[in-house]
Amino acid sequence: MKMLNPQKPRLERRIVGSTNRWRYPRQPFLGDLLGLSQMCKAANIDFDEVLKNPDRLCFSQIQKIFPENLKNKTIQSGEADVILECLGFKWELHQPQLFQSETLAKLYLMGLARGNASPEKEPMKILQAQRPGRSREQRPVKKMILSLKINDPLVTKAAFATALKNLYMHEVKMCLDDVLGVLAAAHILQFGSLFQRCVTVMMSGLTPSTIKNFYLAGCKYKEEALTTACEKWMEMNLVPLVGTQIHLRKIPKELLHKVLKSPRLFTFSEFHLLKTLLLWVYLQLNSKTETFPMYETVLMFFSSFPKNCSFLDRDVGQNLIPLFLCLRLHSITKGKDLEELRYINFFPESWLVRVTANHYHALENGGDMAHVKDLSTQAVRFGLLFNQEYTTHSKVITIYGFFFEIKGVKHDTTSYSFHMQRIRHTDLECASAVYENTPISLRAERLVTYEIRAQTLVDGKWQEFRTNQITQKFGLVKPSCKSQALKIQTVGIPIYASFSFIFSLS
Numbered sequence: 366m367k368m369l370n371p372q373k374p375r376l377e378r379r380i381v382g383s384t385n386r387w388r389y390p391r392q393p394f395l396g397d398l399l400g401l402s403q404m405c406k407a408a409n410i411d412f413d414e415v416l417k418n419p420d421r422l423c424f425s426q427i428q429k430i431f432p433e434n435l436k437n438k439t440i441q442s443g444e445a446d447v448i449l450e451c452l453g454f455k456w457e458l459h460q461p462q463l464f465q466s467e468t469l470a471k472l473y474l475m476g477l478a479r480g481n482a483s484p485e486k487e488p489m490k491i492l493q494a495q496r497p498g499r500s501r502e503q504r505p506v507k508k509m510i511l512s513l514k515i516n517d518p519l520v521t522k523a524a525f526a527t528a529l530k531n532l533y534m535h536e537v538k539m540c541l542d543d544v545l546g547v548l549a550a551a552h553i554l555q556f557g558s559l560f561q562r563c564v565t566v567m568m569s570g571l572t573p574s575t576i577k578n579f580y581l582a583g584c585k586y587k588e589e590a591l592t593t594a595c596e597k598w599m600e601m602n603l604v605p606l607v608g609t610q611i612h613l614r615k616i617p618k619e620l621l622h623k624v625l626k627s628p629r630l631f632t633f634s635e636f637h638l639l640k641t642l643l644l645w646v647y648l649q650l651n652s653k654t655e656t657f658p659m660y661e662t663v664l665m666f667f668s669s670f671p672k673n674c675s676f677l678d679r680d681v682g683q684n685l686i687p688l689f690l691c692l693r694l695h696s697i698t699k700g701k702d703l704e705e706l707r708y709i710n711f712f713p714e715s716w717l718v719r720v721t722a723n724h725y726h727a728l729e730n731g732g733d734m735a736h737v738k739d740l741s742t743q744a745v746r747f748g749l750l751f752n753q754e755y756t757t758h759s760k761v762i763t764i765y766g767f768f769f770e771i772k773g774v775k776h777d778t779t780s781y782s783f784h785m786q787r788i789r790h791t792d793l794e795c796a797s798a799v800y801e802n803t804p805i806s807l808r809a810e811r812l813v814t815y816e817i818r819a820q821t822l823v824d825g826k827w828q829e830f831r832t833n834q835i836t837q838k839f840g841l842v843k844p845s846c847k848s849q850a851l852k853i854q855t856v857g858i859p860i861y862a863s864f865s866f867i868f869s870l871s
Contacts, residue, residue: 444508447473451513452522462532467555472511519549519582531559539563541570545578552586560586568594569825573602573612580620597827599624601820601861604632605750608641611657614648618688621645625691628741629820629829631861633748634762635696642692643667643711646685667709676711694720695736696745698764699803724765731808732765732868740814740834744865749773751781751860761793764868766806768793769839771864783817783862784850787839810838815848815866821857828855836869 445457463469524546531537539547548563567579576595583591603624607613632638647663667676676682723736737743747762751773759772768790773783790805818831830853840846
């Protein structure tokens with residue numbers, strides 16, 4: 366006798382919308398996107414997110430069954446509803462708290478479906494039967510065992526415990542050393558509110574020692590806000606802070622390249638930026654160095670290579686060329702600094718010849734920088750780091766025989782101004798000793814295109830102030846000797862002030 370296959374249960378259908386469109390609950394996108402849109406609006410869920418992840422619709426409805434206020438509600442019974450096996454431990458959890466985590470919610474729903482006599486029932490209907498406040502005649506929920514495998518090495522037992530603790534308590538304290546593991550655990554649990562808390566803690570805790578791991582975490586978990594915060598922090602602190610510590614070694618090449626290309630990058634001068642980059646290369650090649658090297662040690666190291674070709678022309682230097690192409694070598698004009706570049710034999714000869722030729726051309730033409738066209742990517746740049754103890758802070762710069770003072774002034778607790786001013790070489794203290802081998806221009810006027818920018822961090826967000834690009838003739842007497850001032854109001858400190866300029870064609 367031939368056995369007949371039991372007839373498969375027909376899928377339940379339901380009407381959606383006022384036009385009697387049919388929808389199969391298990392196939393939410395089957396020919397009815399308008400109906401889906403209406404459901405999302407009613408449930409206050411982002412339509413695009415549901416299209417990417419259909420489970421979001423079900424998860425949002427589940428959260429309505431177990432409202433947020435149950436998170437802080439005292440657990441009346443010591444009996445757990447679920448035992449979670451993970452990382453070699455057994456964690457006892459209660460049903461309402463599970464649904465703050467999409468991962469745990471899915472595991473729990475799958476467990477309910479497996480244990481239900483009618484597996485074709487919607488998980489939502491099963492949950493309605495388990496809803497808090499149902500009649501006491503309901504049979505108690507059998508304690509369920511769930512298993513979760515975690516392969517992320519960042520997730521430690523302590524970090525996972527902290528993540529689970531956040532299911533029951535608001536604002537669980539996290540120290541900066543643990544936040545990376547908690548972030549990884551929150552990502553695996555799909556615990557959105559905790560994940561964002563971790564991101565906020567990390568963004569406010571950027572230091573030379575944390576920047577690498579926090580940046581890599583942002584890339585790994587595709588958290589754009591975190592990676593952007595790391596990049597902006599590095600733009601300001603690469604030269605004045607990170608470039609003076611052994612942590613410079615840990616900076617990923619990809620991050621370094623992004624920062625070097627940024628027009629917002631802060632540096633005291635182009636030569637300071639070059640020294641920072643040379644130190645980074647030295648630390649990559651000398652991984653056993655435990656202390657921050659002196660700059661003279663770095664010079665000796667690179668000059669020790671055979672002189673038959675430059676360092677960047679060697680196999681070990683080829684992949685570093687994109688980094689050094691970001692430098693504005695034409696901004697290095699001091700004779701001593703240019704001699705160092707030749708001494709270490711780091712750059713290809715063609716690079717140095719081009720820089721020298723540009724300098725000769727500019728000197729012969731009264732300082733005109735014919736080789737520089739774009740202010741944002743090619744301008745000569747200098748910077749002042751204005752700290753809390755300053756009331757005024759200034760620095761004298763010289764280029765092609767012209768002398769300028771860049772200056773910051775604190776007017777009151779929140780008011781500052783920054784400007785540049787042309788000065789006579791005879792007004793400088795110790796001028797003969799400091800600028801003995803420096804050319805001096807006797808031109809009465811110098812046409813300059815410039816921009817002044819100031820940036821500071823306030824409550825975790827960067828404030829940026831800037832002038833427009835201004836073209837001005839600088840004379841030797843007031844008022845023509847002084848630039849327009851950048852006036853700012855801020856409570857942020859320190860202030861990173863950048864001065865970019867080009868000697869325009871006369």
